[in-house]
Every structure is written in structure tokens, then in C-alpha cells.
Amino acid sequence: MKATTGLIAFTFRRTLLAVPTLILITMLIFAVMKLAPGNPFSALRAGRQRATEAMPHSDYQSMLHRYGLDRPWYLQYESWLSTLLHGSLGISFSEHRPVLDILKERLPYTLLLNGLALLFAVATAFPAGLIGALRKGGRFDRWSGVLLYGLYSVPAYWLAVLLIIAFGVKLGWLPFYGAHSVVESAGLRGVFDVLKHAILPAITLGVGAAAFLSRFFRSSLLEALGADHVRTARAKGLSPVKLFTRHIFRPSLVPLITLAGLLVPELVAGSVVIEPIFAWPGIGTLYLHAIYSRDYPVIMSVALLGAVMVLAGTLAADLGCAVADPRLRS
């Protein structure tokens, strides 16, 4: 009972702390975004959009004025924040519709992709780290280490192209662009269709994390194996299964949970690179375009979303650790 209230208080405290953090993050991003040269209309003003002429200066000025882009950045931030508190993320400059509508379409895809990537990473890291630790220095340990570190250091773009050529073009097993087949299927078949489309991008996105996690898990297992209390437990004749579950597995799980949570920001960042390659209709593709075209409302919304996801990831990691290790709750 006491443990549960402790956990709730812990969660509450952490969530409350997240609010000022969020404000600080968004303010920082807003300032940096505004410091960057250009605005949504500057490319048109510069005249490299229409070949023979630039947007007339007076029209440019009146457009800036209409959208309040001629005011100091902190006033613009203030109005962004107040719009946000009224439940709106603003209107996209390049799509001419509410950012909320855009995110509603895009977010599920990115969540699915990141979830699958994380799942893939954990599902690979777990057995690989386990076997590697139990058979330390064995053939599997050596080769999986080389392979995973090789994949870890490979640029994601290159890996994506390799996977597309191998599984998409040569073997023809998996779709490699978009999230749906040309002919859409409904119901359960539709779900399978999307999952099938997600396999290649999820693997590309998750491979780095898998390598990292597995090596980390392996070393923390090894550490636990060599610990004094484990030796003592073994000496007093505890069964190997009990020894493993109670004294080795659980303590090595703590860093793994923390890491998995901290990997969320890395995956979110990875989405920006991976999604366009596979034409995955998530927020990564959206974000890249928004930055190029200085679509401020979209940039801010995605940044906010990213910040929330990162904070949520850290929070989840902390909670996971708190569950796994009661000492951390205080």
C-alpha cells in the first residue's frame, strides 16, 4: 500500500516538473527558429520561386504584418503560447490548414513506426545480450558483437537503400514505400498491410538501438554475474533458475529500462531521416519540409510533440526503474 502511494507521489512530482521543462524547451526552440534566417515568405520574396520576378516588397511587408511576423520573437512566442493554451496549434503556412489536423493524420504512423522500432530493438537486444553474457567470449558473442556494431556504425540512409534493394527489389518480399498498398484493404487485412509496410523502416530505425541495447544488457548482466552476492547465493546452493531470475536478471533490467526510455528521443530524431526514404507518412517527413519552408506553426508543433515524447519516455523509464528498484522511489 505504502509502495503504491509512493509511486503515485513520484509520478505526480515528475509530471509537475515536466511543465516548466516544456516551457523552457519550446521557448528555446522558438528563439532558435526565429534566429535562423528567413521566414515562410522569404524564398518568394527573394524571387527564386517565380523565375522572372520577386514578390513585391509592399506585399511582402503586408504578409509579414498580417501574420505578426514583423514583431519581436518573444511577443510572437507569447501569442503562440496563448494559442496553444486555447487548444490550437495554429495554421500551417504551406498547407493552409490547422496543424492539429495534419498531426492527427501523421502521428499514428510515427508512433507505430517508433513503437515497432523499439520493439524490434528490445526483442533483438534481449536474447543477443543474454546469450552473449552467458556464453561470454563464445562464437555467438563474438559474431553478434561484430555484426551489431557493424550495423550500429552504418549510416541509416545506406542501410535503408540496401534493405530496399534486397527485400524490396531483388526478393520482392516486402513493400518499401508508403504505408498502404495501392489497392487498399479493409479491416484486419488493412492492419497487416500497414504492418508489412512498416517492417523495413522499423528495422532501419531500430537497428542502431538494438546494437546499443544488446551490448549494454550484456555488460550489465556480466557485472551482475560477477557480483559478490551472486557468488554467495551460488555458494549457498540456490538453484540456477532462481539465482538467475532473482539476483541477476532483475538488477540488470534497470539500466535496460532507462536506456530504452532514453532511446525514444534518438528514435524520434531518426524518424526525420528514415521516414522520407520509405515515404512513410509520419511526422518526420513533415518536419523536414517544415524546416526548409520555415513553416513555423508546424515546426513548433512537432518540436513540442517531440519534447513531450522525450519527457514521457524519460518519465516512463524512471517509473519502470522505480518499479524494478524500490530504492529509487524516494
Next chain:
Amino acid sequence: MLRTLSGWLLVLTAALTLAGCKSGGNRTRSTDGAMKIEGSGRLPPASRRRTPQNGGVFRRPLAAEPGTLNPLLATDQVSYLVYKWIYDPLVDMDRDQHFVGVLARSWEISDGGRQMTLHLRKNVRWHDGVPFTADDVVFTFRAMAGKNVDDPAWKGVADRIAHVRKLDRWTVLIEWKKPYAPGLADLILYILPRHLYETDKGDLNLNDNPWNFKPIGTGPYEFESWQRGQSITLKANPHYFKGRPHLDRLVFRILPDSQSQYAAFLTGHLDLARLSPGLLAKARTDPSFVGHAHLFEYMSREFFYMAWNENGSNPFFRDRRVRLAMTLALDRKGVVEHLLHGHGVLCSGPFFPGGWAADPAIAPVPFDPARARRLLRQAGWRDSDGDGWLDREGRRFEFTCLYPEEADAFRRFLALFQQDLKQVGVKMDLAPLEWNTFLQRTSQHRFEAYLSGYTMGDDPNPYAMYDSREAAILPDGSAAGANDVSYSNPQMDALLKAQLVEMNRRRRQKLLWKIHDIIARDQPQSFLFIPTTLAAVDKRIQDVEPSSAGYGLFSWYPSALRWWVPARLQEAAPRPGEKK
């Protein structure tokens, strides 16, 4: 035409990443006879002889999701690629860059080029059945000029037009503020349905009108569906005024990555793919590609150039001889051969080679480092301290060239140019900049030199680039016009002004040829080359024809309205994976 960063920089970057890997420079274009490339010329006679059949689908990639399908609001090339099939313009360019009437049947110019009377087609209906009339045209012009309408790409046109009046149900009078020779190009304006974009009170309702995303046009294709982030599908308009287009459907698949585009083409999921020169070399040895691809090569309307600031932080480029020496020293042909595998054409000015505005007698400046050295010496540049670099009055000939960092190809071009300039004793430093930073620096004239691309307009009017008043900097630090090199020449100013009001095309051509000649002599920029586009189209598609004026396969009238697929090939089933 419109262009965005993603439109050319990114494509080129991705494309040349591959091409650059093998820059041995021993490739020639006509070595392997495995595939014939169709230029901008004739088609193989076989496909011409048959009668077109209706049916079938054409699936093409889009490099990005269109922002909107409202032609006034759109500022990106990808939006244009889609909406141009849904809406009709008043006039358009044909294959050879002549104006053809689309919604306007014919037109007359009066009052010395200030007025134009348009006679509209009478048998046109909107996709929802409402008849198209002069009211729609007048409305579209009114919307274009609307104060709160977000149509930055059209503000310049709107500012030029005094007013637009309906004479009767099918006739419209357009009046410019002053005579304006390029006026017809302003009428490549896609007409919006008034009944959907005007509120009951007669107000404009453009910016967040839901019809922007499910447009109703008069064009050959009707909007069918838009799956966000995935695809847009259009279906043939059976009541199109020119008759139903042959292809049942146009499907636009959003696929940003050029590698994925190519892979999708190989597996039969797409009917069109743009290839980089490097990819082409690989594709030609791939039987699954050769088996179903019809290859086209044509010039685009974009040229690359080096800009020399005559008013920069150093005085090097104010001397005409120095600018000419720069061009002479750059081995442009070498870049085309080594980095573009020969897929590019040298150019001598800002006019489309072979087009009516370009004087055919003016050849690109040759590559001649010896003459470059002589000219630099005449201009007072010598290597007085023997360090290998030229100097004058104690100052070394050294400058910084800006380029957009996203364009990896530019980095490769410049690496070669750096060597070329070193040969004549000139030191060029390179500074890659993020796209918007690059735009800001160049438009505020804060540069010594830069490398960029420029897309030629539908009218060749070079006024903004070379008129001396267009070089002014406004109080807020931005430029008045596109003359970012601060070129100034009274003779040029007079010619620019004269061609702007010369309504007779022959006489205007003479003026433009003179302008071309002055540009060639003065070298305000070094004109480099126009890369050619390599496009693969599935062999099922018949009567595909590229424009001779750089408008490619689509961006002219009627282009794809003529395309068709033989009935037996209309089942567009994707091929299974190719195994060798």
C-alpha cells in the same frame, strides 16, 4: 513556373550522390546501343500509327506532398503537377513554347499593349456541372489581388494589372497599368470556380476553403481522392471540352527518395522515374529495366550560373575583363562530362538555347585558361610575390563563393572550379550555407560570388536581373529586384525598357538578341550549363513526347492528354520481384 528547394536541389543532390562515385570521365553517351534515348525530337513511328484507346492508369511519383490544390495559393512545384490536370488556365504553352488558348479561345491586344480582350470557350462546365463563364475569370483576378489572400506567387502579377472587366458572358477585358509585352505569360492563370470561392455576401473565401483539398475544376481530370502522405488520384473528366482524355486515372504517389522511386519503377509500381546520370549507367545493364522502360532525355528550363558581385566587399569583379576571365577559366564542359556523365548542355545567357529569345549566333564562352591569364594581366593582376596567387596593389586575388549546402552536386562542381581557378592564380574559398541563409545573404547582396540555379520564366523578360535600378537595397536591407550582382549599364537599361513595351514579337526578339549579346560580352554572371533530365516511362504508355522548350513531359499543353495505353496492357499489375 514555380520552383522550390525540394524541387531541384534535393533531387539533384540525391541524384548526383550516386553519379559522383564514378567520375572517371571516360563515359560517352552513345557507347551501348542497348537503349535508345528519345530526345526532344520525333517519336518512334510505330507508336504513332495506332489509334488511341481509352482506359488504363498512369502512376507517377511526387517528390513531396502538395501544400494545397488551390492554384493561387500554391507555391510549390508538386502542387502544380497535380492541379494543372484539374484546372484549366486561360492560355498555356505548347510543346514548342507557343501560346495556345485553353479557356480563352482567342484574344486581341489593343491600346498599344495595355489591353487584351479574351474570348472564352462557351462549352465548358465545372466538374459539378455549373457552367463556366466570364464571371469566374473576373473572380479569379479579383481573388488574386485580394488583400487577405495568401497568394505570394501571384502578387507581382496582381500589382501589374489595373482592372479586369466582364464585357459579356463569354468576353473579358484585361487592362494592365502600362503596356506590358510579357502580359500573355501572366495569363497562364488557372481559373477558380466563383460559386465555390465566393461567400453569399460576395466576399473572398480562399485561404481555408475546404475545396482547396477536393478541388472542382474545368480540367481534363476530376479530383477523386487524396490519401494524406500517400497518394492523390484523379479520374478522367468525360465531359472535358476537348473530349475525354485517354487515360482513366492519374495516380500521384508521394515518394520523396529518388532511390525508392527508381526501385518502385523497376518493380512496376510506377510508370515514371527520373534517373540520375549514374543511375542510368546502372539501369542500362539491368534487363528488368531495359525490358519495360522507354527512356527520354530533354533539357530542363533551369541553368546554373556563378554570380560575381560587382559591388561586394572587394572590387575584383567590377572589371569586365576579370569576369570574362573567370568564365574562360572554368572548365564547364569538363564538369558536364565528368560529373553529369555528359548529360548537360552549355549555355551562354539566361535564355533557353534554341528558344526565340536566344541569339543562335552567340556561342558559350570557350574554356581558355591562357586567354583568362592574359585578361587578368591586362586588368593589373600579377603574381608579384611568386606565391602562385595573383595580386594587385598588395592584395591577393582571393574570394569566397557561397552555395546552398543541401546541393551536394554544387560542392562537386565547385571543387573542380576551384582547381580551374588555381590554374590561373585565383584563390576561391567555399562557404556552404543552409538554403534560407543562402537566400538571405544573396538577396541582401552580402557575397562576393555564389553558385546557384535559375529557372527561366515562361516569358524571357530579363528586366529584374539586369536593370540598374533593380540592384537597389531597400531601407530594411532587402533587395529591390533580382539584380544581385549590381550590374549597371545604361545601354542595357534602355534595351530592357524597350523590350518590355514592344508588342511585336519579331521586334522584341531583335531587342532581346541585343541584350543577349551585351550579356555575353559583359559576363555579369558566368553561365555554366543546363542539366538534361533523364526520364524513364513505362513502355505501356504510348505517344509520350517531351517538350522542345524545356517543359518536359508534363508541363505543356496538351502533353499527357494524348497519352494512352493499349487495351491489352491496361491491367497494371505490379511485376513480382525480379530474380536473375
